[in-house]
Amino acid sequence: MGKVFRWLLRLTAGLIFLVILGVGLVYYLAAQSLPDYDQTLSVTGLNAPVEIIRDNANVPHIFPDQDGDDNDAYFALGYAHAQDRLWQMTMLRRTAQGRLSEVFGSRTLRIDRLLRRLDLYRLSLSSVSAQTPETLSALNAYAAGVNARLAEINDKALGRGAPEMFLFNAPVAPWQPADSIAIIKIMALQLSGHLEAEVLRARTSLMLDDPARLADILPDAPGTGIAALPEYATLFPDLPRFAATAPMPDLALSPFPKRGLAGASNAWSAAPSRSASGGTLLANDPHLGFSAPAIWYLARLELASGGVIGATIPGVPAVMTGRSGRLGWGLTSSYLDDQDVFIEKLNPQTPEEYLTPDGYKPFESRPSIIRIKGEQPITLTLRWTENGPVLPGTHYSLETVTPPGHVAALGWTALSDQDTTIGAALQLMSAANVHEAIRIAEGFIAPSQNLSLVDQTTIAMKTIGVIPNRNAAHQSKGRLPSQGWRVENRWRGRASFASNPQFVSPRGGILGNTNNKILERPFPNHVSYEWGDTQRIHRWEKLMQNRQVHTRESFIEAQLDTVSYTARTLLPLIGADLWFTGEPAAEGTPERTRQDALDLLAEWNGEMNEHLPEPLIYSAWIRALQKRLIVDNLGPLAQEFTQVEPLFIERVFRNVDGAGQWCDVRQSAPIETCTDMSRLALDDALIWIQDRYGNQLESLRWGDAHQATHDHPVLGTVPVLRYFVNIRQSTSGGDNTLQRGRGSGTDPAPFQNVHGAGYRGVYDFADPDSSVFVTSTGQSGHFLSRYYDDLAQLWRRGEYIPMSLDTELARAAAVGVTVLTPPP
Structure with a gap:
């Protein structure tokens, strides 16, 4: 027995030793890719030496030699991006190319199919x-740095x-200018x-018995209403009233946004007259x-026009928001209507015609081969119409709104082969003032954003990105899929x-924007009927109007504000007949729990x-309430409404235009009652x-x-x-x-926090x-x-780091200095 025990002990010790050895080997191999921030390196592609000073937050401050030029700064930024974010850059590029399946196999095939199309x-x-x-x-210089x-x-x-490269065989091709675009x-x-x-508006239109109820569940932002739209069933009478479909799979690497998660943002500025310091904010x-x-x-980049500092996107050689x-410039999602779905009618005799x-x-057609790790490659036939690429019926459930003998095509401003967005972003960094920046902004194609600008004396906001020129006679005003063969539905440049x-x-x-509706103009100059927010703007207005003058600190306070205007508005409505109205209930009963919850909410200020x-x-x-209100009327389609729509709840409980009927369960x-x-x-x-x-x-x-949930897109589930x-991280704040x-x-x-401010900046x-x-x-x-999560x-505590262009300050706190030099 003793001998068995000794051998078991030796075997256990041996296994522990092997595990430790394996972990040590993995750590050693992974640690090899940690960059050395303190070195001198001879590289090809530079005109003159360039210095990369890493401050104590590992922010690179890039200084070309006096004999160098801006291209040396872009070269060094490419090098720094590749030092710290190589895996992220290559994954973004593979996503755009539709080549994820070469690395991850069939689980990303659906993404690749869509991106190829x-x-x-x-x-x-x-x-x-x-x-x-x-x-x-500049693009060539940046690519040379990568x-x-x-x-x-x-x-x-x-x-x-990068350590991910050991787990996935993902060969990295040389970077080129098209990758950044x-x-x-x-x-x-x-x-x-x-x-x-x-698509969702069309599906909901088909599902509802009363067309008037569409304005409840998919409400317009407050303001002048839109003229009546046709019922989708009248455009395509062959469609069934409802067709169930499988939802899009939740794939971590998918660039296709879920409803309610297609971008947001805040930006606000103050003129010198409203600033305590006398400068713009x-x-x-x-x-x-x-x-x-x-x-x-x-x-931070030191360019010929001066220093520029802010937030970049790895793979793109420009400060996208900064000063x-x-x-100073900042970005918010404009929600400009830059996409239209066109239903194309096939030729019954020749399905390859529309x-x-x-x-x-x-159709304009060509084959595209998708290689899949561990499987045989597949050949995809890409088809384009005059309106745009043909998409599969599974994408956002297009099949449910596409009649037999038809296909769906997408018109989208980003589908430009003359896209100058990146050039405008580069020029913006050297703009001398607001008016020059607005002139430069004409080069932005997509994505559309609201560009907030300040110089020493002026504040401004300009919507950038191409607006489609629609016909005033458009059947659905761009709000529903439309018949692609009709002239009035087609874009006119x-x-x-x-x-x-x-x-x-x-x-x-x-000036400010929280993705709210910014103007009221009749179609087709309307900009959009879909806006990202109708709630945060009210809280912002209050905070801005509470002070005659603002400071950097008051702007930070507004960025970090966690009071919900929505909660303050809705709770008195939905609880109007419940507050303090119940009979005393025994401890532990559902009635007592309900009373305790109502007592807590009655004293709450919405923070x-x-x-x-x-x-x-x-x-x-509020989530359970919306679910109860809609599941009776929408059936399986109710699962598509994952985000609470405050305007819907308000319309129902105020009985706007008869919306209170959502409270009655028809079956x-x-x-x-409500x-x-x-x-x-x-x-x-x-x-x-x-x-x-x-x-x-x-x-x-x-x-x-x-x-x-700052999760790793690939390793986060391992x-x-x-x-x-x-x-x-445990966080405050909420949807609104x-x-x-x-x-x-x-x-x-x-309620997991999956979408929010990945960057915050305040410029004085x-x-x-x-x-x-x-x-x-x-x-x-x-x-x-140590700079992965430092x-x-x-960020969680609402703290910031200095955004200084002071060269000596960067040097004083440097954690490393890299000097790149041309070959002798």
Whole structure:
């Protein structure tokens, strides 16, 4: 027995030794790709030496030699991006190319099929010829910098450049200018939600018995209403009233946004007359889906026109939001309607032809081969009409709104083969003032954004990006899929840049945007019928009007504000007949739990603080309420409405245009009131909360449910490894607070914070070096780096780091200095 025990002990010790040895080997190999920030390196492609000084937050400050030029700065930025974010860059490029399946196999095949049909990479290649010589020179210099890092990795065997490269066989091709253009097109895809909105509006129209109820569940932003639309069934009478379809799979690498997650953002500015310091102020926090690392990368470039500092996107050689010594700029999603779905009629005799105003024409077709890891390649036939690429029926359930004998094509401004967006972004960094920046902004094609601008004396906001020139007689005004063969539905080129909304030096001295409706113009000059927000803007107005003059601190306070205007508005409506109206109930009964919940909410001021129980009770209640209101009328389609629509709840409980009828359950004999539904929904919410978080309502924490999910897109689901690569944080805020943290809306964790401000910046032009910024994770994409998540806790606590162009300050706190030199 003793001998057996000794051998078991030796075997266990041996296994432990092998595990330790294996872990040590893995760590060693992964650590090889950690960049050395303190070195001198000879590289090909530079005109003169360039210095990369890394401050204590690992922000690179890039200084070309006096004999160098701007291209040396772009070269060094490419090198720095590749040092810290090589995996992220290559994944963005593969996504645009439709080549993810070469690495991940069939699980990403659906993404590749869709991206190939959109043909974004071919359009990017074609757009290279549309760039100015200066832009092309900058893109080539940046690509050379990326390739210099690739050469260094290969020459020195630096762990393939990123630890993910050991797990996935993902050969990295040399970078080229088209790759940077393609990444901007991917960003445009992530920020475009009108395709899905059109399809959902059509599906809902088919499902509802009363057409008037469409304005309830898919309400317009407040303001002058739109003229009546045709019922979708009248456009295509052969469609069934409802056809069930499988929802789009939740794929971490998919660039296609879910409903309600197609981009958001905040930006506001103050003129000198409204600033305590006498200089202009600008705050910006663009909102995107969270990931580890974040999409944003902080950097400073010293250009011939002066220093520029702010947030870049790895793969793109431009500061997308930030400041120079003379100009500050920020971005918010404009929600411009830049997409239309066209239903194309096939020729019954020749299915490879479709109907146009001039008769039947053949599709533009070509084959495309998709290689799949571990499987045989497949050949996809890409088809384009005059309106755009033909999409598969499974994409956003297009098949449910496409009659037999028809296909759906997409018109989208980003499908341009003469895309000059990247050139405009590069020029913007050197603009001397607001008016020059607005002139430069005409080069932006897609994505459309609201560009907030400040110089020393002027504040402005301009909607950038191409607006489609639609016909005033368009059948559906771009709100529903339309008949592609009718002249009145087709785009007539682009609207003039002068017609894009513009606000310069308003009399009140304050400008801002929270994705709210910014103007009221009749179709087709309307900009959009879909707006990203109708709630946060009210809280912002209050905060701005509460002060005669503003400071950097008051702008930071507004960025971090977590009071929900929505909760303050809706709770008195949905609880009007429930507050303090019940009979005393025994401890432990459902009635007592309901009373306790109502007592807590009655004293609550709407602050979505992570440490409070009330935000969780309110959020669960309002979610359960919307579900109860719509499931009876929409059936299986109700699962598409994952995000709560506050305007819908308000319309129902105020009975706007008869919307109160949503409260009655049609299949039941009694006539339910809105009070009945509100009480039942509260009970639903409390049962859901008790199942997950226990019975002690006072002990609930909103932050336990509202965790920010900065997850690694690939490794984030791998057992054990996910604890090292995912960054999870308890956070305040909610769907409709200025410190926005959008919930996923889907079970089992509907309130997980999945979409918010990955970057925050506040720029004070009275004292520019007091400007501050931060990102939600860290600079490095290498999970073994101390800079992988070092900014995450600062971001969570609402703290910032200095945004200074002071060279000596960067040197004083440097964690490393890299000197790149041309070969002797």
